[in-house]
Amino acid sequence: xxxSLVIPTxxxxxxxxxxxxxxxxxxxxxKIDAEIVFVDDNSPxxxxxxxxxxxxxxxxxxxxxxxxxxxxxxxxxxxxxxATGDIFGVMDADLSHPTEKIFEMYQMVISGADLVxxxxxxxxxxxxxxxxxxxxxxKGATLLARVFVNVxxxxxxxxxxxxxxxxxxxxxxxxxKILLELLIKTNCKNVVEIPITFTNRTAG
Numbered sequence: 453x454x455x456s457l458v459i460p461t462x463x464x465x466x467x468x469x470x471x472x473x474x475x476x477x478x479x480x481x482x483k484i485d486a487e488i489v490f491v492d493d494n495s496p497x498x499x500x501x502x503x504x505x506x507x508x509x510x511x512x513x514x515x516x517x518x519x520x521x522x523x524x525x526x527x528x529x530x531x532x533x534x535a536t537g538d539i540f541g542v543m544d545a546d547l548s549h550p551t552e553k554i555f556e557m558y559q560m561v562i563s564g565a566d567l568v569x570x571x572x573x574x575x576x577x578x579x580x581x582x583x584x585x586x587x588x589x590x591k592g593a594t595l596l597a598r599v600f601v602n603v604x605x606x607x608x609x610x611x612x613x614x615x616x617x618x619x620x621x622x623x624x625x626x627x628x629k630i631l632l633e634l635l636i637k638t639n640c641k642n643v644v645e646i647p648i649t650f651t652n653r654t655a656g
Contacts, residue, residue, distance in 0.1 A: 453562055455486040455612070456537030457554075464499045464545040466655035473512055479512075482555040489535050491516045492525040502539035524609075525633065526625035527626040532618065541612040542630070543570075546653035548612040553648055557612045560644050566617055569603060569606075569631070569637075570610035571645035577605070579651025601635040604645055613640070 458473065461468070472488070479486050488546065492500045492515065497537040503515045516530055528542055539561050543549045547568060571577050577585060590607070597606040611631055617638045624633055635643070 453483055453485075453539055453557055454537040455539045455541055456489055456535030456615075457486060457530030457541040457543065458489045458491065458528055458535060459491045459512070459543055459545050460524050460531070461490055461495060461499050461503075461545045462521060463495045463499060464496045465495070465499045465502050465582075467547050467653070468499060468502050471547055471551070472506060472513075474547075475554070476510065476617065478554045479578055480550050482544055482557065482558075484558060487514060487533040487535070489511045489514045489516070491531045493518050493521045494528060498523055521628065525630040528630045529623055529625040532632050533614075535615075538615050540615055540618065543610045546655075548580060548651050548653055550651075553610075553646065556646060560646070561612050561614060565642050565644045566614045566640040567634070567643045568611060569605055569608050569643065569645045570648040571603075571605035571608055572648060572650045573604040574645045574647050576647030577649070578647075579650045580651075597629070597632050601632065603624075603635065603643055606632045606635055610648065613638070 454515060460471045475488060490503050492503060500517050507513050514534060532540055553570055572579050594605060594607050608631055617640055621637050623637055
């Protein structure tokens, strides 16, 4: 099953080369048939230009250049529209999500999971580099979201879902709640959460 990994960007020039190196290593080492779809919101730092330059080195790279800062959720949905994989993945561009978990998540979808979430809040998951205030805000938002869905980290930005579950669904691409939206709007019966260490960005 082919994987399409969608990555929204805004001012990630410093992180992109490192991220692509890590992703390629994961794809090659585990023989994953995959493409990477970047959706850039007209980053003023030149992220879009860096991505175009890297297309010669990464043949499985697709880039969408948007006209302005239009939001994370809509960027993900726009990426899905040109993705050709059987599995759609989403992750951040700032190196906060561990690329070494990609294969584990991919294997779980192949083995029957409808949706796999890289979770900060299941046993074994954690966050590094956040201050107390940010942790409280995140935990509060997560607890509110769990009123609607029965998962530990419904606000995660790192997940994989079967393409067929999104087809013909009316998804509202606003704000940063794309995973919560998908959990509510799609018929995901087998949802799996795996622990990740979320690392705060150091650049961008």
